[in-house]
Amino acid sequence: MANGSRQAAWEFFGTELKRRREDAGLTQAELGCRVFVSGGYIGQFEQAIRKPQLDVASRIDEILQTDGFFERLWRKLIVDQPYTEYFAHVVELERLATEICEYAPTVVPGLLQTREYARAVFLAGNPLSPDDHIEDLIKGRMDRAQLLKGAARPRYWVILHETVLRVAVGGPHVMAHQLSHIAAMARERKMLLQVLPFATGAHREMGKMMKLMSFDDAPPTVYTEAVLSGNLLDEPAVVKRTRSSYDLIRAAALSPEASLTLIESAAEDHRRCASAT
Incomplete structure (x- = not known):
């Protein structure tokens, strides 16, 4: 079921519950x-x-004698959900956005992840999960990534902290491929890319990921994430302040050309490390 229709399905669940009650x-x-x-x-x-x-x-x-109707609908809406509940609405909004601006302080954003990188991330967070569950999570992430491949893709501006380039998620071979993928996306002009280097030092939003989304016919939103939770905000003052923080990070980051050079250099470093092992 598409995420855009999931809330409507829960509303249908509620309407049917009321009617049958x-x-x-x-x-x-x-x-x-x-x-x-x-x-x-x-x-x-x-x-x-x-x-x-x-x-x-x-x-x-059992009480309403509905022959398993509500249990089946629950399983469809909960078990088949490829995204965590707090993130599902963000995925829906990504598809509607005309512009997405993202700052990633530690991990490659989901929209840019390769299959191997995503696998490493999911295995790190779900070390005891069966393979089929991990594959479902990877599929959901790869499906999201299709957003940047269509002709109607949003304008995507991403800033990566240099930490993202240096931590060898999945090992040096996986990381080299991941960074090469990001570089290719930038060279194909599917996004605007900058890197915030270590040399920048402290900045206003250290360690805090942020995603700003703009729309043609709706107010802009901000999404931030913490441990097992996320905040999707549209209060104008909050959005304005977050935009200001993003602009400060963007001003401190390397130019797109210098950023691309650094990413390709980091990919080569990981390749050399992979060859040495």
Whole structure:
């Protein structure tokens, strides 16, 4: 299911829950009591504000005698989701954006990752996950990357901290290929690319990734990420301040030409390291 329709599907879940509850002659409080949650919680499910746990969806099926309908829909919306819940809406907005400006302080942005680099990242975060789960995660990331290959792609401006170039994610061979891929994308003019070198020293947003997205018919947004969480913000003052921070980083970064030279030099360093092992 496309991410753009996922929220609508949750709204459908809520509408169907309300309809079938009322057909059964139950109030929200009465249904909540029977499935061991509050009536207010049922109301939040019906408004698509909250999403039920699987055991709650299963109990709703039992009480409303819906032959597994809500459990099947839950599994489609949760288990088949290729992105974490906090990031799914960001993926949807990426597809609608006319411009994406991104600062990456530690890791190559998902839109630029190669399959091998993505695998290394996912394995590091999910060391005990089965191969098929890792492959699903990689597929979701590679599908996202198609955004930059179409004729209607957004204007993409990315700034990488030099740390991104030096940490050998997946080993030197994987890293050399990853940096060559980034250089090729820049040479093909599919994005504007800059590197913030170590020599810059301290700056306003050290260690903080940021993604700014602009749209033709909607206010701009900012996305930032922390441990197992993300913040998607559209409050004008916050967006303005983040844009100011991005502009300061951009001013301190190397020119596109010098950035490309540094990336290609780093790729060669990784290749030499791979050959030596």
